[in-house]
Amino acid sequence: MYTPIMQCPAVQNKEVVEDYQNRWVLLDEDNKLLSKDHPKIVDMTLDIKFGYLVIRAPGMLRLDIPMDVLEDDESAIETIADERLGSKRMVSEGDLAAQWLSVYFGRPVRLMKIIV
Numbered sequence: 268m269y270t271p272i273m274q275c276p277a278v279q280n281k282e283v284v285e286d287y288q289n290r291w292v293l294l295d296e297d298n299k300l301l302s303k304d305h306p307k308i309v310d311m312t313l314d315i316k317f318g319y320l321v322i323r324a325p326g327m328l329r330l331d332i333p334m335d336v337l338e339d340d341e342s343a344i345e346t347i348a349d350e351r352l353g354s355k356r357m358v359s360e361g362d363l364a365a366q367w368l369s370v371y372f373g374r375p376v377r378l379m380k381i382i383v
Contacts, residue, residue: 271313271320271334272378274303278313287334290383291320291360293368296375298347307372322367330367332360338382347379356382 270277273289293301293308301308307324314321319331338344338358348354357379359365368376 271315272322274301274305274308275311275313275322276309278315287315287320289381291332291378291380292352292357294347294377294379298349300349300351301372301376305372324371327367327371330364332364332378338380344382345379358382 269285269288271287271289272291272293274293295301310325312323314323315334316331318334320334322330322332343358344356345358346354347357360378360380364378365376368378
């Protein structure tokens with residue numbers, strides 16, 4: 268079973284490939300990874316449909332994130348250091364994803380894509 272977002276449960280279908288395993292992370296306002304044991308994460312579901320990562324959570328509309336966007340704008344790339352991940356180059360999936368996640372978690376949370 269694969270999970271595109273490191274802390275989240277595995278996707279519900281088999282369409283995901285290894286290239287997307289742990290490709291995204293959820294970061295808090297201090298750029299620290301949220302715990303995979305967080306009760307709100309346990310209630311999230313992931314799916315992949317038509318090249319989009321589909322995120323669902325109770326009480327929220329679904330959030331669709333395009334999976335194969337080329338990250339070629341160096342000014343958008345951040346280097347994030349975390350004790351569990353080490354130092355990784357990442358790019359934010361944007362304000363809409365951050366707002367969706369922040370509403371769901373009740374605190375600032377960003378969806379970050381790891382640049383490989």
